[in-house]
Amino acid sequence: MEKIPILKMGDFLLxxxxxxxxxxxxxxxxxxLVGTINKYQSKGVLIDISAVDIVDxxxxxxxxxxxxxxxxxxxxxxxxxxxxxxxxxxxxxxxxMSGVFTxxxxxxGMELLRAKIFTDDADTETDSAE
Amino acid sequence: xxxTQKLIVLSNEVITILKEHDVVFLRGRISQYAxxxxxxxxxxxxxxxxxxxxxxxxxxxxxxxxxxCEIVASIGLEKGIRLTFTDRGPGIKDISLAMKDGYTTxxxxxxxxxxxKRLVSVxxxxxxxxxxxxxxxxxxxxx
Numbered sequence: 479m480e481k482i483p484i485l486k487m488g489d490f491l492l493x494x495x496x497x498x499x500x501x502x503x504x505x506x507x508x509x510x511l512v513g514t515i516n517k518y519q520s521k522g523v524l525i526d527i528s529a530v531d532i533v534d535x536x537x538x539x540x541x542x543x544x545x546x547x548x549x550x551x552x553x554x555x556x557x558x559x560x561x562x563x564x565x566x567x568x569x570x571x572x573x574x575m576s577g578v579f580t581x582x583x584x585x586x587g588m589e590l591l592r593a594k595i596f597t598d599d600a601d602t603e604t605d606s607a608e
Numbered sequence: 609x610x611x612t613q614k615l616i617v618l619s620n621e622v623i624t625i626l627k628e629h630d631v632v633f634l635r636g637r638i639s640q641y642a643x644x645x646x647x648x649x650x651x652x653x654x655x656x657x658x659x660x661x662x663x664x665x666x667x668x669x670x671x672x673x674x675x676x677c678e679i680v681a682s683i684g685l686e687k688g689i690r691l692t693f694t695d696r697g698p699g700i701k702d703i704s705l706a707m708k709d710g711y712t713t714x715x716x717x718x719x720x721x722x723x724x725k726r727l728v729s730v731x732x733x734x735x736x737x738x739x740x741x742x743x744x745x746x747x748x749x750x751x
Contacts, residue, residue, distance in 0.1 A: 498632045501664075532653055534660040535719040557740070564651035570656060571723035603723055 484514050490591060491553075492506045496529045503541045512532055515551045521598075522591035523548050525566040526584055528559030538573040545578045554594045555579065558587035615690070620678040621654055624672040627672075631663050634675055638689065645687040647749045655689060655747040658724035662693045662743055665720050670697020670740065680746065688729065693741075700735040707733075 485492040491514055493507070511523060523540040524539065527533070533541070556579045562606055568575060579594075581587035618696055619641075623634050642652040659675075666673040673695030680690045700706045707725065712718035721743075724733040730746035 498635065500632050501647050503627050531639075532656045532660060534664065535723060536660075536664055561653075563650045566650060566726065567653050567657045570654065570725070570726050571661075572719050573723070 482510075484510055486514070486518055486520070489595065491515065491518070491520045491523045492526070492589070494525065494526040494529070499530065499537055501536060504537060508540055508544055508547070511597075512547050512551065515548055515553050520553050521595045522553055523526055523555045524584065524585075524587045524591060525555065525557045525562075526559050527557060528561065528583075530564065531561070533564050533573075535571060535573055538568060538575060541578055542575065554591055556581050556590050557586075558582065558584050558589040615680040615682055617690075618679040618681055618687075620676060623675045623742060625663055625666060625673050625675060628667060631660065631667070634663060635660065638677060638691070641677055641689050645689070645749050647678055647689070647747070651747055651749065651751070654727040655745075657746070658727040658745055658747070659691055661720040662691075662745070663726040665696045666693055666697070666722075666741075670695035675698070682748075686748055686750070688746050690744065690746045693743040693745075694743075696740040699737040699739055699741055700733075701737050703733055703735055 480497065482493060482495060482497070482503065491511065493511065514520065515523065523544070525544070539559055548555045558581045560580060579590060581590050610748065621637065623630070623637060625631070625634065635656055638656055639652065642655060647655070670751065673693060676692040677694055678690045679687065681687050707722050709722045710718045721733070728745040729746070729748045729751040733741070733743040735741040
């Protein structure tokens, strides 16, 4: 059974999708990720899709689901490295991917995640100060 | 309409879809055909995405089916890929409703059919309730 590896990097989880995704694999990834966030109490998830040639409505929905589920578990999700042709196709398909944070590459994705967690922490501190 | 226009079929192949994993094989073959006629990356991505949507519909509503992949040329010798998706599933009662964005009878987003139509050059659908559905799409190399 194929499996997409989830790497732990400090407070973050890193997922690089290198294979052609089919439904079962995508659904397993969704379940694995949610489980792993819970296990390590991760603060952020970075999904690299630079090797993914196509994202259809199902895949788009899975990415959206992952973002929403991790949000409920207090983790942010950033999707990075989307190919330009994939982005154009997603919009024409009618799948705007609203609710999913994106960044051009892994570096910028990491920056975005750090910034988000920093704001979260700052909020908590202000709350406790009150 | 496009369908009345005579097309020359340069090569064809039937791919049987029985399980989810066949989708990966189908995408690979379509990708090879697209490369053969030197279709650009954007058009290829659109064609593959449309095919992925249609074959997903086929599996989720009919369970299985067949896809005829053809390289076609128009009279003006423009090359393209024609895909014919045939299944013997439950069929679609109201096609105009099924072509609306966001309409679904399943658990999907309802983007499959209307989304696929926006991504290709020619889109034709025929369906008989209880008998099955046939969808024909063409993506021209430069269209």
